[in-house]
Amino acid sequence: MITRRSALASLLGFAGVASARAQESTYFRILTGSTAGAYFPIGGLVASAISGPPGSPLGLVATTIVSSGSVANCAAVSAGSAQSAFVQSDVAYWAFSGTGLFEGRPHAETLRAIANLYPESIHLIARKDSRIRSVADLRGKRVSLDEPGSGTLADARMILAAFGLSERDLQAVYLPVQQAADKFRDGTLDAFFNVSGWPQSTIADLARSMGFDLVPIAGPEAGKLTSRHKFFTANEIPEGAYRGIGGARTIGVHALWITSRKQPDDLIYRITAALWSPTTRKLLESGPARARDIQLDTALLGVSIPLHAGAERFYKEKGLIN
Numbered sequence: 001m002i003t004r005r006s007a008l009a010s011l012l013g014f015a016g017v018a019s020a021r022a023q024e025s026t027y028f029r030i031l032t033g034s035t036a037g038a039y040f041p042i043g044g045l046v047a048s049a050i051s052g053p054p055g056s057p058l059g060l061v062a063t064t065i066v067s068s069g070s071v072a073n074c075a076a077v078s079a080g081s082a083q084s085a086f087v088q089s090d091v092a093y094w095a096f097s098g099t100g101l102f103e104g105r106p107h108a109e110t111l112r113a114i115a116n117l118y119p120e121s122i123h124l125i126a127r128k129d130s131r132i133r134s135v136a137d138l139r140g141k142r143v144s145l146d147e148p149g150s151g152t153l154a155d156a157r158m159i160l161a162a163f164g165l166s167e168r169d170l171q172a173v174y175l176p177v178q179q180a181a182d183k184f185r186d187g188t189l190d191a192f193f194n195v196s197g198w199p200q201s202t203i204a205d206l207a208r209s210m211g212f213d214l215v216p217i218a219g220p221e222a223g224k225l226t227s228r229h230k231f232f233t234a235n236e237i238p239e240g241a242y243r244g245i246g247g248a249r250t251i252g253v254h255a256l257w258i259t260s261r262k263q264p265d266d267l268i269y270r271i272t273a274a275l276w277s278p279t280t281r282k283l284l285e286s287g288p289a290r291a292r293d294i295q296l297d298t299a300l301l302g303v304s305i306p307l308h309a310g311a312e313r314f315y316k317e318k319g320l321i322n
Contacts, residue, residue, distance in 0.1 A: 026267065028062045030257075031073040031085035035066055036178045038197045038290045039086040039255070042117070045287045046257070049280035050271050058270050068176075070151035071101060077260055078108035084263075088120065088151035088195060089254040090231040093304035101154045110260045112308035114272055116301045117255040118197050118293035121235050122155055124215040124250070125203060126191040127184065132215055135163040142171040144180035144192035155253070156193040158229075162221040177202050185210060195253065197290030198241040207242035214242070218249040226251055231304045254302030255290075261308060268310030276314075296320075 030047055033039035043064035051062045065082065067073055073085035074095035094100030098107035126132035132141060138160070145167070146152035153174065160166060175183065175192070181202045183189035194200060206212055214237060226232045235252030239245070257275075259268060274280060276296045284291040300307075300320060307315070315321045 026058075026060050028060050028084065028271070029082045030062060030064050031067045031076055031082045032064050033067060033069050033073075033086065034176055034178070036176070036200075036202045038120075038200065038288065040064065040066060041288055042291050042294075043086060045283050045291055046275065046280075049277070049283050050274045058274055060271075068147060068149050071095075071149045071154070074102075074108055074111060074258070077258060078110055080260065080262065084114065084257060084259040086117065087256055087258055088155075088231075089116070089256050089302045089304040090229065091151040091154065092256050092258055093231050094154075096305040110262060111258055111305050112261045112263075112268075112311070113303045113305050114257040114259055114268065114308060114311045115275060115294075115299045116303050117257055118290045118298075119233070119235060119252050119302070120195050120197050120255050121237050121252045122152075122159070122217055122250050123194040123196065123198075123200065123203060123237065124191060124217055125184070125194065125206070126213045126215050127187075127189075128211060128213055130190040130213075132191055132213065134215065134219075135159060135217060135221070136165070137215075138191060139165060139169050140171070141190040142173070142188065144173045144175045144183070144189055146180070146193055146195075147174055147176045150176075151253070152193055152195040155195055158225065159193075159217060159222075159251075162225050181206055184212075191215070197255065197293070198237050199289060204242055207245050211244055214245055214248040216248040217251055222249075222251050231302065233302065254304075256303060256305075258305065259308055263308065263310075265308075265310040265313070268308045269313050270310075272311045272314040276318075 030043050032043035047062035047064050051060050052058045070087040070091035073087045076082040077085050094102045095108040096111045145156040177194050180192040232251050235250050237248050239247035284294050
């Protein structure tokens, strides 16, 4: 016979087991970027793929967090305030080596890579009436270089320098892509830079509403950048990537998923395996265009920092590295 006391004891016992199981879950945060960029929706897919209840192969509660971009993401992972992040390959390299944007700061030597995700193109968007046909034509123009702390801003500065320009030669402003697009639309901005996999949603909206010119970042100046810096690669945004907009040659970087060497090897091994599982493949195929570019055979392309030991073990088992 079940008495009130025994029922209560059973309930308390069940609650205790449930609480203990909940405590077994590992919380794993993925810093992404702004909600307008590609990192945020892809981060959501990846978080769903690697999450599971206690007792599942991973037992993770993975969450995505909006951030201001790659520079802040590297700093957060290095400081231990996030378990992982999506970052540009160039920014990861600078943070790890204490060069570029991170010159004079302590090396973020704990940063480790899980995988290359997909290539990112450097977009230079110009108003059709601006007469901007090359980077050199930005002189004197109203140009957004993206927000402080972003990888886009760092890349824009390098591109300007390669073409013999500096911020002082422009009417430079520093806006996230959505604010830049708003000012572009109302005519108070001539051009803006953005680093993203195409099609970038905010830029796609501009193509549908008013059109623009996609300015090439090419020629000997771009060639010097790709030969001097291993994280830059020749890249192309094809015709039709944005409705009604012609294609353009440009340069690009890679989107990396990074973590810290302090994360347990077995955990990162299992996360890496989950990323490349058939279940995750189905999720990625149903996602945005860049998600479909996340492929195991390019997992190590453009990786500019050491692999995490757990990820390295996985790739060795798959024969991708010796």
